[in-house]
Amino acid sequence: MPVAERRRYSPAADRNRDPILDALRPHFPAEGVVLEIASGSGQHAGHFAPALPAGVFWQASDPDAEARASVAAWCGGVANIALPALALDVTTSDWHHALGAGRVRLIVCINMIHIAPWAAAEGLLRGAAVLDAPVFLYGPFKRGGRHTAPSNAAFDASLRAQDPAWGVRDLDDVAALARSAGFVAPSASEMPANNLSVYLGRRPAPP
Ligand SMILES: C[S@@+](CC[C@H](N)C(=O)[O-])C[C@H]1O[C@@H](n2cnc3c(N)ncnc32)[C@H](O)[C@@H]1O
Numbered sequence: 001m002p003v004a005e006r007r008r009y010s011p012a013a014d015r016n017r018d019p020i021l022d023a024l025r026p027h028f029p030a031e032g033v034v035l036e037i038a039s040g041s042g043q044h045a046g047h048f049a050p051a052l053p054a055g056v057f058w059q060a061s062d063p064d065a066e067a068r069a070s071v072a073a074w075c076g077g078v079a080n081i082a083l084p085a086l087a088l089d090v091t092t093s094d095w096h097h098a099l100g101a102g103r104v105r106l107i108v109c110i111n112m113i114h115i116a117p118w119a120a121a122e123g124l125l126r127g128a129a130v131l132d133a134p135v136f137l138y139g140p141f142k143r144g145g146r147h148t149a150p151s152n153a154a155f156d157a158s159l160r161a162q163d164p165a166w167g168v169r170d171l172d173d174v175a176a177l178a179r180s181a182g183f184v185a186p187s188a189s190e191m192p193a194n195n196l197s198v199y200l201g202r203r204p205a206p207p
Pocket residue numbers: 010013037038039040041044062063064067088089090091109110111112115116120
């Protein structure tokens with residue numbers, strides 16, 4: 001198949017890429033690797049990687065082979081990308097073994113934890129804790145048990161109709177999970193279209 005035809009296209013990824021980049025940029029490391037979990041089409045990777053400081057690389061990943069082919073199609077020749085995208089499924093117990101110790105300085109996961117079972121959020125933070133890397137999440141969240149907009153409530157219902165294990169997560173549940181995995185309290189910022197960006201820093205090891 002011609003490379004261009006392997007490209008998946010997400011209109012939402014085009015709409016949200018600049019606000020997400022603005023939120024991400026302050027968290028970019030000065031060295032090492034930014035690991036993206038659930039890269040999907042690869043549009044975000046292709047847009048964010050060239051904005052990294054020189055010498056920092058964006059490593060895309062997705063468990064879905066067609067998504068990885070799409071990442072390759074969007075990102076071939078893009079600056080600061082480490083290809084191929086890795087086949088990482090964060091519900092597997094050892095997904096973090098694919099990454100060298102100490103190389104990953106930030107993990108980015110956009111629009112995944114609500115379109116996967118809660119075990120994916122658990123696995124994501126468990127592996128991130130082993131890698132000792134902070135995590136940046138983006139997507140819709142409930143706050144204090146409530147949806148923040150009717151559109152998010154409708155989206156949640158449509159997700160649960162597709163798979164009862166999916167659904168918009170509550171930021172309080174993410175915070176509790178993060179705390180148990182050694183992260184500090186989430187730093188959440190409101191984003192367009194009733195989404196949040198959520199930064200989970202690592203809790204410093206006791207002296
Ligand atoms: C809605 S797409 C989001 C893609 C992209 N981040 C974006 O915002 O356009 C969700 C992605 O999560 C991936 N995914 C689902 N379960 C996963 C898991 N257990 N581990 C890693 N990625 C997963 C899917 O393959 C899919 O590419």
